[in-house]
Amino acid sequence: MIKELTCICCPMGCSLSAQIENGEVVSVTGNTCIRGENYAKSEVTAPVRTVTTTVISESGRPIPVKTKEPVAKEKIFEAVEQIKKTKVSLPVKMGDVVISNVADTGIDIVATRSVER
Numbered sequence: 001m002i003k004e005l006t007c008i009c010c011p012m013g014c015s016l017s018a019q020i021e022n023g024e025v026v027s028v029t030g031n032t033c034i035r036g037e038n039y040a041k042s043e044v045t046a047p048v049r050t051v052t053t054t055v056i057s058e059s060g061r062p063i064p065v066k067t068k069e070p071v072a073k074e075k076i077f078e079a080v081e082q083i084k085k086t087k088v089s090l091p092v093k094m095g096d097v098v099i100s101n102v103a104d105t106g107i108d109i110v111a112t113r114s115v116e117r
């Protein structure tokens, strides 16, 4: 079986063809660099994404945040729901953990910008 993918690791967006046998990627073509091959393997076996969004402070100001590491795709909805329900106290410094272990993934949500009171 061949799975067609678009690499999302850089703006070139290479079109990848991953040959899959018994649930494993046995070869990848169309990639310009090794990152494309690694992306195809991850996407087929355990797809992950970095989530970027905003969390609201107690005063209503939005704070830009992201997952510190990519999270499993099936956990993204749960993570975003938890982020939406969270209110954060200001001030916040860039890199501060605003939610730890989001959606029981073991991954933290961190601020990507400092926000004063």
Ligand code: SF4
Pocket (backbone or CB within 6 Å): 007, 008, 009, 010, 011, 012, 013, 014, 030, 031, 032, 033, 034, 035, 036, 037
């Ligand atoms: S394969 Fe390499 S060059 Fe192509 S989109 Fe992915 S990271 Fe970019």
